[in-house]
Amino acid sequence: MSASASLVRRFTGIQRLFHLGLILLFMLLSVTGLAWMFIEAPWGAWLAELFGGYANLLLVHRVAGLVMLAGFFLQIVYLLAVFDWRHPLRALASHDALVMQWFDVVDFFRHLRWVLFGGALPRFERWGWWEKFDYWAVWWGLIIVGATGLLIYNPVLSADYVPGWFYNVALWIHRIEAVLAMGHIFTVHFFVEHFRPSTFPFSATMFDGGMPLEHARAEHPRWVERLEREGQLQARLMSRPVWAIRLLHIAFGYVMIALGLFLVVSFIAHVGLLKFTALF
Amino acid sequence: MGRLTRGLQVAALAVVLLGTPFPSGAADAVTAYDERAASTGYFREGASVVPGAYQLYLQTPQSLGAYGGLGPRPKIVEGVSFKADAHAGVTDYRPGYGCLDCHAGSEHNLHSARTEVTCRQCHRGTPIAGIFHYYSAMNPIRRHAYVCAKCHEGATANFAAYVVHEPPALAAETAEGFPALYYATWFMVILAGGVFLFFLPFTVGWGFRELIQRIWAGRSHVRVG
Numbered sequence: 334m335s336a337s338a339s340l341v342r343r344f345t346g347i348q349r350l351f352h353l354g355l356i357l358l359f360m361l362l363s364v365t366g367l368a369w370m371f372i373e374a375p376w377g378a379w380l381a382e383l384f385g386g387y388a389n390l391l392l393v394h395r396v397a398g399l400v401m402l403a404g405f406f407l408q409i410v411y412l413l414a415v416f417d418w419r420h421p422l423r424a425l426a427s428h429d430a431l432v433m434q435w436f437d438v439v440d441f442f443r444h445l446r447w448v449l450f451g452g453a454l455p456r457f458e459r460w461g462w463w464e465k466f467d468y469w470a471v472w473w474g475l476i477i478v479g480a481t482g483l484l485i486y487n488p489v490l491s492a493d494y495v496p497g498w499f500y501n502v503a504l505w506i507h508r509i510e511a512v513l514a515m516g517h518i519f520t521v522h523f524f525v526e527h528f529r530p531s532t533f534p535f536s537a538t539m540f541d542g543g544m545p546l547e548h549a550r551a552e553h554p555r556w557v558e559r560l561e562r563e564g565q566l567q568a569r570l571m572s573r574p575v576w577a578i579r580l581l582h583i584a585f586g587y588v589m590i591a592l593g594l595f596l597v598v599s600f601i602a603h604v605g606l607l608k609f610t611a612l613f
Numbered sequence: 614m615g616r617l618t619r620g621l622q623v624a625a626l627a628v629v630l631l632g633t634p635f636p637s638g639a640a641d642a643v644t645a646y647d648e649r650a651a652s653t654g655y656f657r658e659g660a661s662v663v664p665g666a667y668q669l670y671l672q673t674p675q676s677l678g679a680y681g682g683l684g685p686r687p688k689i690v691e692g693v694s695f696k697a698d699a700h701a702g703v704t705d706y707r708p709g710y711g712c713l714d715c716h717a718g719s720e721h722n723l724h725s726a727r728t729e730v731t732c733r734q735c736h737r738g739t740p741i742a743g744i745f746h747y748y749s750a751m752n753p754i755r756r757h758a759y760v761c762a763k764c765h766e767g768a769t770a771n772f773a774a775y776v777v778h779e780p781p782a783l784a785a786e787t788a789e790g791f792p793a794l795y796y797a798t799w800f801m802v803i804l805a806g807g808v809f810l811f812f813l814p815f816t817v818g819w820g821f822r823e824l825i826q827r828i829w830a831g832r833s834h835v836r837v838g
Contacts, residue, residue: 447822497776502797505798524820530820612798
């Protein structure tokens with residue numbers, strides 16, 4: 334296969350499927366969650382109407398939350414299944430692992446220095462520090478919103494185990510973590526992955542499964558060099574999808590980006606209309 | 614002597630029972646409005662009741678005091694909270710007033726904002742009893758059954774510990790009145806704020822740095838070290 338016209342495989346089919354499921358569920362939870370939060374404002378009510386009103390909105394949000402938690406459980410099962418149990422320490426310290434390592438800390442500070450016009454851009458391995466951060470942020474986010482979401486899912490039942498004032502606390506934790514997740518994904522993640530000059534107008538890596546080799550050499554040079562050194566690069570090269578599939582990926586991606594940006598802008602525009610409580 | 618003592622005890626109990634105002638729902642049995650509006654007599658009139666003094670009668674769920682005291686604490690419970698008519702003696706009060714005419718801001722809660730529940734559906738009819746009045750439906754000993762369970766079937770006393778009129782989560786006074794809410798919300802705000810405070814400028818700077826590098830180098834990809 335011609336290396337110049339190829340992609341370097343970065344994600345397996347099941348990993349892309351996990352990401353696709355995460356996108357769909359996250360968007361569904363974002364739309365229903367914000368509609369719920371802003372139900373008194375016209376745009377919140379309008380979003381709720383798309384789901385058939387307030388009651389259906391809650392149902393969809395709750396069911397989508399449960400499905401996402403099930404997906405999180407499957408992700409854990411998947412990790413346990415693919416983990417190299419014969420060499421656990423080597424697996425955890427592998428450059429292919431998403432475990433934060435010392436070189437990520439070093440890369441982070443070098444990256445920061447480069448952004449501030451000092452030094453050279455770090456030569457990243459397979460995963461940059463920000464990609465590992467994004468991955469683990471999903472874990473921490475899901476644990477927080479999942480635990481609080483389950484607590485308030487059926488408050489009468491939960492009251493058998495915790496006092497009702499836990500719901501006051503859980504609701505705020507749930508809301509703020511959700512806003513953090515949405516804000517980060519719809520601004521930072523979208524910009525880094527799709528709107529930086531080197532990725533604009535769209536990075537289809539997570540959808541195609543592979544990254545253009547030229548881009549990989551520029552952004553993850555240590556990874557490509559390691560693959561070449563270990564003679565694994567050829568095995569990782571893959572063809573670009575046919576144009577119709579690529580078009581579908583781009584169209585889907587842009588619909589999600591547009592939806593995310595719409596939610597961010599709407600949130601900022603309406604945050605003063607929250608009537609159910611006061612922060613100060 | 615023993616019989617005399619017993620007789621006096623029974624007589625005292627009878628006096629107390631006869632002198633106790635009836636619940637606001639039992640309007641037919643009430644003889645006079647003033648009597649109903651009077652204090653239960655269990656607590657000091659007028660002045661605020663210091664925390665702890667009323668614990669015997671509050672009968673709040675045990676769990677309220679658990680978890681290291683992080684839950685909501687009634688800092689000061691006004692004397693009117695123990696009256697059969699919480700508005701009796703309130704200066705310039707007129708029965709025709711709407712609740713929010715005086716209790717502005719009380720509508721900022723999920724029950725008011727998200728449902729059609731009105732104030733009186735929980736706080737009940739005229740006169741509105743203080744929420745700690747012994748016969749009030751809002752008294753924590755029966756609030757779950759007489760108020761919460763109207764909508765939340767199966768509500769328990771533990772469930773009724775939910776704070777409907779939640780204090781502002783980030784306000785300084787909430788640190789004293791509801792520590793768990795205050796500290797948990799501040800923690801999340803600092804976490805979220807910290808993430809945004811770092812990542813937003815960093816991301817913009819990253820994009821700007823790449824743009825500058827591309828302009829300088831005239832390359833399609835950034836220069837790497």
